[in-house]
Amino acid sequence: MAAVRGTAPEPEPALFRAKLANVRPMVNMLKTISFRPRARCVINPDGLVFTVEESQCLVAQAYLRAELFTTFSYDVQLAEYYRNQEQAGFEAEDSQDGEPSDVTQVVLPLDNLIECLTLFYGPSGTSSSGAQSGAHSTATLHTSGNPGDLRGATTAVIAFNGPGTDFELMLEERGTISLCRLSTFVPEPSVDLKFSHYPTTQQLIIKSEWLRDAFNELDPTSESVSIYIASSEPHFRISTIGESGSTDMTYSNTERILDSFFCNEDQENQYKLSLILKCKQALAMSDKTKIRINQRGFLSFQFMIPTAADVSFVNFVFAPLVSADESIADATARV
Amino acid sequence: MRFRTLVTNSNLLLRVVQSIDKLSKSAMLKLTPTKLHIIVVTDLDSGLQLWSDIAVDALFSEYQIESVHNNEIYLEFNIDNLQRALRSTQGGALGVTLKLTKKQGLPVLSLTIRSQSASGREISLCQDVPVRMLTPQQMSQIREPMVPDGNVHFMMPPLNNVRSIAERMKGMGERVAVSANREGEMNVRVANDLVDITTYFRGLETLAYDTTQEHTADREASEFYTAVVDMKHFVKFLQSYHVAPKNIVCCIVEGYAVMFYVYIGSAGYSGAAALNDTACGSLTYFIPVRQV
Numbered sequence: 001m002a003a004v005r006g007t008a009p010e011p012e013p014a015l016f017r018a019k020l021a022n023v024r025p026m027v028n029m030l031k032t033i034s035f036r037p038r039a040r041c042v043i044n045p046d047g048l049v050f051t052v053e054e055s056q057c058l059v060a061q062a063y064l065r066a067e068l069f070t071t072f073s074y075d076v077q078l079a080e081y082y083r084n085q086e087q088a089g090f091e092a093e094d095s096q097d098g099e100p101s102d103v104t105q106v107v108l109p110l111d112n113l114i115e116c117l118t119l120f121y122g123p124s125g126t127s128s129s130g131a132q133s134g135a136h137s138t139a140t141l142h143t144s145g146n147p148g149d150l151r152g153a154t155t156a157v158i159a160f161n162g163p164g165t166d167f168e169l170m171l172e173e174r175g176t177i178s179l180c181r182l183s184t185f186v187p188e189p190s191v192d193l194k195f196s197h198y199p200t201t202q203q204l205i206i207k208s209e210w211l212r213d214a215f216n217e218l219d220p221t222s223e224s225v226s227i228y229i230a231s232s233e234p235h236f237r238i239s240t241i242g243e244s245g246s247t248d249m250t251y252s253n254t255e256r257i258l259d260s261f262f263c264n265e266d267q268e269n270q271y272k273l274s275l276i277l278k279c280k281q282a283l284a285m286s287d288k289t290k291i292r293i294n295q296r297g298f299l300s301f302q303f304m305i306p307t308a309a310d311v312s313f314v315n316f317v318f319a320p321l322v323s324a325d326e327s328i329a330d331a332t333a334r335v
Numbered sequence: 336m337r338f339r340t341l342v343t344n345s346n347l348l349l350r351v352v353q354s355i356d357k358l359s360k361s362a363m364l365k366l367t368p369t370k371l372h373i374i375v376v377t378d379l380d381s382g383l384q385l386w387s388d389i390a391v392d393a394l395f396s397e398y399q400i401e402s403v404h405n406n407e408i409y410l411e412f413n414i415d416n417l418q419r420a421l422r423s424t425q426g427g428a429l430g431v432t433l434k435l436t437k438k439q440g441l442p443v444l445s446l447t448i449r450s451q452s453a454s455g456r457e458i459s460l461c462q463d464v465p466v467r468m469l470t471p472q473q474m475s476q477i478r479e480p481m482v483p484d485g486n487v488h489f490m491m492p493p494l495n496n497v498r499s500i501a502e503r504m505k506g507m508g509e510r511v512a513v514s515a516n517r518e519g520e521m522n523v524r525v526a527n528d529l530v531d532i533t534t535y536f537r538g539l540e541t542l543a544y545d546t547t548q549e550h551t552a553d554r555e556a557s558e559f560y561t562a563v564v565d566m567k568h569f570v571k572f573l574q575s576y577h578v579a580p581k582n583i584v585c586c587i588v589e590g591y592a593v594m595f596y597v598y599i600g601s602a603g604y605s606g607a608a609a610l611n612d613t614a615c616g617s618l619t620y621f622i623p624v625r626q627v
Contacts, residue, residue: 112530115503119534123499166531176496178534 015078016043016104019070020156023117023171025307026064030114032282032303032314033060039110040187041167043160044103045074052110053191057319058275060282068307076102082162106160107185108167116180120154120173160184193317198294202229202267204236205259206251208286208303214238214249215280218273224321225273229293230266236291240273259288269297270321279303282314296320337401338366338408338435342446344394345424345431347599347615352418354575354597354618355385359414364466365474366408367391368400370616376477381623383568386479389599389616395433408435409469412444420446420462429457435466442466480621485586485594486560487515488542494579497523500534501570507532510625511566513593515585517541517556525566542584560589565625569593572620595620 020026029050033039036052047065066072079102157170166181218225219242228237234250236258253261279301283289286303293299297320305312342348351373355362358375362385365372371394375385391398400406424431424446432447443463452458491497501523504511508525515521519539525532554560572595584596599615 109529112507115506116530116532119500119503119532121499121503123502175538176492176500176534176536178500178532180533181531183529 014075015082015160015162016074017157017159018048018066018072020068020158021070023154023156025068025312026156027114027117028285029062029064029305029312029314030110030117032279032285032305033062034110034114035060035278037109037111038107038185039113040105040107040190042103042105043074043079045076047072050110051190054275054278056191057193057272058278059191059193059317060279061315063313063315065312067310068312074104078162079104086163104160104162105187106163106167107187108182112182113167113169116169116171116178116182117154117156119171119178119180120176193298193319195292195294195298195300195317198296198298199264200292200294201263201265202293203260203262203290204229204253205261205288205290206236206257207259208283208289210251210257211289212283215277215283217247217249218277219244219247220273220277222273224270225276226268226270227291227293227299228266228268229263229291231263232266235261235263265295267293267297269293269299271299271318272321275318279314279316282316286314287311336403336408336435337399338433340391340395340398340400340433342394342424342431342433343396345421345428347389348394349418349421349424351387351389351599351618352414352421353577356414356418357571357574358383358385361411362414363409363411363469363474363477366400368398368406373618374477381565381626383565383571383623384480384621385618386621387616387618393599393615404471407471409471409474410435410442410444410466411469412464412466416464417444420444420464423460423462424448427451438463442468480592480623482594482621483588483591486589487517488584488586489515489519489521490540490542491583491585491595492521492536492539494573494576494583497536498570498573501566501573504532504534505566505570509566510563511569512561512563513569513585513587514559514561515539515587516559520557520559521585522559560587562587562589562591562593562622562624564593564622568622572622575620591624593622595622 030039033050033052036054038052040051042049042051045066047063047068049061049063051059051061053059082104083102154171154173156172159168159170163184163186165184167184169178169180169182171178171180218238219240221242221244222240224240226237226239228239229235233252235253236251237248239246239248251257282301282303282305285305287306288304290302290304291300292302299318299320301316301318303314303316305314355373355375359377363372363374363376365374369391371389371391373385373387373389375383377383400408402408428448428450430449434445434447436443436445438445443465446462446464448460448462450458450460501511504523504525507530508527510525512524513521514524519537519541521536521539523534523536580597582598584598586594586596588594597618597620599617
């Protein structure tokens, strides 16, 4: 190992570099989508988007806007230059579908990224800043309530210098510094469930605490969960049929429960329960959830998570289950 | 063969046994007229080893030991058993006696604890820890590893910090590179195909042992010495102390081992000053370089 003089060398890349005063908000956001080992990270002038997909039926994205960072610098011209270099040997149809050339995409090990960011969190299994451990609490993404509480106040510098290089993190807490390098991979064609390509037929915004209650009632022995939205009562119903019976959670369109409601077409769709449950952590952190269903029955949950800089979003899109007696052609014919 | 003593500092004895609990299931005890040695050898070739010596005066009084082999006694015991027996001594015992005896034909270390019940009557609790006697020949085969002079010695940063960081780095690799220089800087590094992490500790107190050695001329003070050891062994050592003593010295013998010296002295001293207070004893942890 080469000798290191003085303090750890700061990473010196030119393409992307951002500073975080506290890693916690980023860690919390990433944990909401950490059910897969690898994530695609897209860097653009407005921030970072981390995406994971599972079984080609679920795509989850966490949006970390530039405002969440203390400093955020992204060299668009350099990105375009690298992009053009990459494209030079390829046919036009190989280029990323619809992605502007000023965007940088890279695949990296998400679980390792989170492990690195939480290096100074204290004994494994606990969270050192006294804040509740994320999953079932309504923890906000502010730093721990007590301003005098310096525990868990890891600062980070994140940097990336383009395709073929490592994703770098420099973490610091109370004088101890860690330098982490994560291997990056060339992204494969992304799975895009194309939610926005079809009109949204149903949409509502519900306070997340109601949705959390519904999730707790879902029968885990059921393969699927059914979501029914209609313009008449009951406006919104979530149900499961399991080994011991069925559960129904219904919500009417009142101000107390639904912040907004729009239904163009009464529809009921089924989704795989085990996939739906992957958004529990995002749900736990959010204040409100926007639920949308499009003409093809695809479901979008947009979780609004309070952060120091306004609201941050985590999106989950689910493909509907096609019922046994309905072919895919029939399902798309519903359009 | 005879061994019998009053235990005046059962708390210290308990703490020492607790600190070796994570290392192995069993340990060896060598008792001499002046010292008590606890030895843990996990694997003669590649394992972590612990060698300790504690002055008998720091733990006992009215110490009686007799044997045909220079009045030394050697035995092997189960660490958890002895630990549990010693825990009974906590909480205000009037007197604690330790002796080697036979129960049902088998050798045991017998701990007798006299204390006072709530009603004022004296109660006596006896805890027997089965032991396996070792012959002088068996004992002579266990030898402290021959270690070349250390390249660099320094005081460890607070152990809790190093432990929690190392525990999180643990999953990333089986080997960890521990490096240090003579300017109070220590680096801990782990790497695998996907991730490479180096943690830098600064502002550590270096120790001046090395200035008398000849080899100090061959490297700048800022250059690092490295030993790559098994991550599990490194973490096991770090987990040995719930309440970490402030006086742990780390020594790197490049390409050979990482050693840790824990000095048992009176409380109150920390840093290099504690090293002068060697009245009671020391524990030496030896973590050999891991062969690939």
